[in-house]
Amino acid sequence: MAMLFGCHDPALTAPGLEQLLERLGEAKPFRDRRQRAVVADGACVACDGDAHQGADGVLTAMVGFPRWTDPQLGALARDLGPAAALAEAYRRHGEDLWRTLQDAFSLAVLDTARGRILLALDRIGQQHLYYARTDRGLAFGSRADVLLRVPGVTDDIDPQALFDYLYAHHCPSPGSIYRQIRKLEGAELLVFEGSRLRIVRYWLPEFQEHGVHLEPLGEELRSTLFAAVARFDGSGTPVGAFLSGGLDSSTVAGALARARPEPADTFSIGFPVPDYDEMAYARIAAEHFRTRSHEYYLTPDAAVAAIPTIAAACDEPFGNSSALPAYFCAKLAREQGMALLLAGDGGDELFGGNERYRKQLLFQRYATLPGLLRGALETGLGGLPAALVGRFPLRKLARYVEQARTPLPDRLQDYNFLHRVPLDQVFTPEFLAAVDSEAPLAAQRECYARPDNASALNRMLYLDWKVTLHDNDLVKVNRMCQLAGIEVAYPLLDDAVVQLSCRIPSALKVRQGVLRWFYKRAMTGVLPEAILNKTKHGFGLPFGVWLKDHGPLQQLAYDSVAQLKERPYFRPAFLDQAIRLHRSGHAAYFGELIWVLMMLELWFETRSPR
Known part of the structure; x- marks a missing residue:
């Protein structure tokens, strides 16, 4: 994933900022990356996307896959780069520059003449951006751990974030695992000027419930989805797609195959556990769209070897076990020469596909x-x-x-x-x-x-844009692709797709107990019948099942949970009970608890002393 970093510190001269950037280059997330950096006295921006310094002292940087609503700015981005277009958007629109942008982006504007910083994320928050106030200014970056290299930013753990981690299995925004470091949510704009910091929520969805004409809206949905995927093809970058065999990954894979004359590359993960293996559906989709299919079967031995690496790669504790198959899938794609993967995340949260919606x-x-x-x-x-x-x-x-x-x-x-x-x-x-x-x-x-x-349905969907997508699933895929050395994009979270989803009445998203009723109707004839009618699964990991019988995995997991006794958070009796419950109770349910505790300890071992 592309990375962004910046710092505003009036006490630092240009040589001091250059030394900070050199130190930053030693950090693992930035190592061996080709950086663009611009430096002025008291301010710097660096990224492996695009950075720009204007004659008026405006420093800008941007990462992601933005589109411009203003044709002039779009032309400027093509000619001079997106950071130059961002600088011009700031000069024209100030804080309202977000109106000129669509789709996935993370941006920073440092106006050195005014001592002002703007930071912003796209509407869903496909990117991630952390910030920390110091006694002398503000530091920000795409990862929390990178900010720890900035003078004045401490690594004190926030107890609230640790409690929230056990509650949600991740560290929810706007907090972070570190007391001093915060993070933006989707559709937020941060303004820092002088000693004042304020955050503006610049966009909220407007859900519509009035009647629609099904066939025209279905055709619009198909064309919008196909266009969102096709935008990433044809650039000369080797592009592939995750393919689990579900509705969304199959849609993305099919649209990618449709956009090119030669077969599209798709990447799938299977498990040697019958109730968890979805490879049959991935093969149905691959055959239907005639993709060049690449498969990998994940074993518990491979899991044991990779789990500590995955924990260490996360800048905060992260307890979503499907990070493991996501990593192996991204790694497979990188080994096959891909530079960009398209992921299907977001469809369930836009169109009503999670079982909890029907239940509620x-x-x-x-x-x-x-x-x-x-x-x-x-x-x-x-x-x-x-x-x-x-x-x-x-x-x-x-x-x-x-x-x-x-x-x-x-x-x-x-x-x-x-x-x-x-x-x-x-x-x-x-x-x-x-x-x-x-x-x-x-x-x-x-x-x-x-x-x-x-x-109620649309409120649940909107809530999931934050708690399921921005704070969880997108963290998972972003971090695992970063670890594998490959970029990732989310076509179903294209602004046009999001806006269209808001126009579909709730009664058509989930109708008579059928999840994603409108979506399935619209995609009939496009997706295979078996995919349209299958139950949701995705990249679920059979960790709890493996843990019952696989000795090395048991040792890694149980030892990690036991080591948490040395930290001042949990009662030792609870940790012992968690292990006993897994051994004697429901393997999948208590296996998830063991995973969450194990990943917390493994993260601590790489970041923080006991």
Whole structure:
């Protein structure tokens, strides 16, 4: 992935900034990368995308795959580079420069004459951007760990971020694992001037619920998707596509095959575990679109060798186990000569494809029942003996009522491990005293409430743009592609695709219990029937299953969990119990808990002493 770094420190002269950039070049994420850097007294920007220094003291840098809404700026970007176009956009529009940009970008503008910095991310947050205030200025970069090389930025761990990690299995924005370092969300613009820092949310989706004409909108969806993919072909860069055999990766692979006369290269990962292996669907898609298919079967031995490397490659603790197959898939593509991979992330979160949406809509129906009926039902269940309510089907009815009475988005976390065990049995008293256990859910409520006049389904989708995409899945794919040495792009998150998804009424996204109803209808005849009708899976890892029988994997995982006892966060009895539960309980559910704890310790071993 392209990287960006910058620093504003009025006390640093140009030679001091040059030394900082040299030191930055020693950091692993920047090593052996071809850097563009511009330096002025007190300010510098470096990236392996494009950097520019104007005669008026405006320094700019940009990474990603931006498009320009202004044809003049687009022509300037083609002639002089996107950073020069960004500088001109800033001169013309100031803080409103975001209006001239579309699609994936991370940008920085340093106006040395005014002592001003602008930072911004694209609307979804396909890129990532961290920042840290110091006593003398502001530092920013594409990775948190790079900022630790800037004088005045400390590596103190934030207890809240660590709690949030166990809650969400990643460190949610706007916080980071480090107290001093923060990160932007999608559609945010940061303005730093003098000693004042403010953040503006420059865009919110406008969801529409009025009637649509199905066939024209379906044709528009197909043409928009095909155009979003075709934009990455024809540049001379070797381009391939992830292919899991799901709706989205198959759409991207098919569109890439459609865009070129020769076969497109697709890359798939399988597992020697029947319930997890989706290779058959990937082969169906590859055969249908006549792609040049590349396959790799991941074994537990290969996993054991790669897991510490993956943990070390992340700039924050990261607990999504599908990072492992994503890395091997990206590595396979790099070995086959690809420079860019197209990923299908985003389709479920735009068009209503996650099982939890269907489930939550069933709970939403409870609120439509007459109040007297709801009251009688709740009173009746409450008055029955516990032994009777515990029997099926009353148990199931009581559980439904209990969940339905919990509002969204809180209900989405009903099965969260930290809502099912007393926190004082998990964490030490000192650690709990330093955190707000309600903070993760409060942040989700705030995000869920942002869109105006949105349905429950669309609010869940928007929430997932942050918690599932920007904070999780895109971190996973970005970091693993970076580790493999390959760029990645997300055509389904093209602004035109996002805007079109907002025009599809909720009732057509999920209709009569059918997920992605409109999308599947629109793609009928394009995607194979078997792909349209398959259940969602993706790159799920059979870690919990492997862990039951594979000795080296057990040793790595259990030893890592046990080593967390030496850190001042968890109760030792909880860590022992986590291992016992995996050995005696549900392998997949408790395997996920073991993975999350293991990756935390492995990350600590490369970053922080005990």
